[in-house]
Amino acid sequence: MIPFLLDHTALLSLGAGHRQLSGLIVRTAEGRSIGQVPALCLAAAEAARSGVGEDVASLPGLEVEPVGLTAALEAGGPIGSGIDWRITHAVHLARPSAQWPGGRFVLSLRPELYRDTGIDPVNPDLI
Incomplete structure (x- = not known):
């Protein structure tokens, strides 16, 4: 199973009924995918549209x-360098770690936000 992260743009699109993301959530509920939501991405989505956090939960x-x-601590540097705070938690979690040696894929409808982060998100409109 390939683990994925939903950033704030994906969460907002999911809440609006995005077809591919909805299918992915069904596969996650069935145990065929591993779906995770970075807390800062959830906060950013909630700030943009009140109630989306409860829907996601x-x-x-x-x-x-x-x-x-x-x-x-790892988010502070990129934020100070001008990287959008809404994606910094997803960037941190997407990198390889002891638990996720291959890293995790980020799903984003605005992949350009990740420029200069070393993360290459996947646009769910293209899957």
Whole structure:
């Protein structure tokens, strides 16, 4: 199973009924995918559209990844360099780690936001 992360743009599109993302959530609920939501991405989506956080929280199979100390510290540098704060948690979680040696894919409808981050998100409109 390939793990994926939903950024704020994907969360907002999911809430609007995005067909490919909805199908992916069904596969996640069935245990055929691993879907995760970076907490800062969820906060950004909630800021853009009130109530989307509760909608996402009610979806079976999706896990919200909390912002821990390491993520908070690693987000500070990119934010200070001008990287959009809404994506920094997804960038951190997408990188290879002990738990995810191959990293995790980020799904985003605005892949250009990730320029200069070393992360190449997947646009769900193209899957």
